Amino acid sequence: QRRVRASLNTMIDKINGKFRSFFGNIDCAGEVLLSEHEDYDQWGIDIRVQFRNSDEMKRLTSSYQSGGEKSVSTILYLLSLQGLTECPFRVVDEINQGMDPRNERKVFEMMASVATISGTSQYFLITPKLLPALDYNDKMNILGIFNGEGLEENDKDDLDQSFAHDRVIERVRFRNTQMTQSQAG
Numbered sequence: 001q002r003r004v005r006a007s008l009n010t011m012i013d014k015i016n017g018k019f020r021s022f023f024g025n026i027d028c029a030g031e032v033l034l035s036e037h038e039d040y041d042q043w044g045i046d047i048r049v050q051f052r053n054s055d056e057m058k059r060l061t062s063s064y065q066s067g068g069e070k071s072v073s074t075i076l077y078l079l080s081l082q083g084l085t086e087c088p089f090r091v092v093d094e095i096n097q098g099m100d101p102r103n104e105r106k107v108f109e110m111m112a113s114v115a116t117i118s119g120t121s122q123y124f125l126i127t128p129k130l131l132p133a134l135d136y137n138d139k140m141n142i143l144g145i146f147n148g149e150g151l152e153e154n155d156k157d158d159l160d161q162s163f164a165h166d167r168v169i170e171r172v173r174f175r176n177t178q179m180t181q182s183q184a185g
Contacts, residue, residue, distance in 0.1 A: 008034055011084065012045070018080035023049070026106045029057060030073065032080070049073050067098035075107055079114045082121065089122040090115075096127055108134055116140060 016032040023030035029050040037043055047060040051069050058064055060073050075095045092111075096104045108131070115123035116139035136142065 014084060015080045019076060022076040022079060022110055025110060026103055047073060047077060068100055068103065071095050071098050072103050072107055075111065079110060082114050087121050089124060091124045093126045101131055105131055112137055112140060
């Protein structure tokens, strides 16, 4: 029991250190704690966060924090696990939905920084929107897929502005059942 506790505490301390650092980068506070119980089946991980200076640190729950705050907490927890787990890739679907633009930009920067470290998992970010003028680094590739009933030819300039970056490797547009492709340039 002592060895298990010591091992878990070591792992949680590593996760907590990264989680606290990531939260500090967005001028907030967060921590990850091991929740122990007499019965091992009741052990768990508690995530506590503070998004406003006027609040105290609160346990992350489905009812207290806003949707954007839960999204920020979730992705920062996932990033905190990056160096401790091995998998070839991670898929993150619409994690930025509900985030305010400031946190979305900061989270994207942290995700780009962590995900492009040599020897780590690839990240696939699936999202219906990205903020303009995000900072993409040389190790990132972007595939923009545009689909929708209201997507007209004159929307092409707006779409190109959203992905006006030399790291865009391909833009793909779907219209009804026909697909047209154009290489980024």
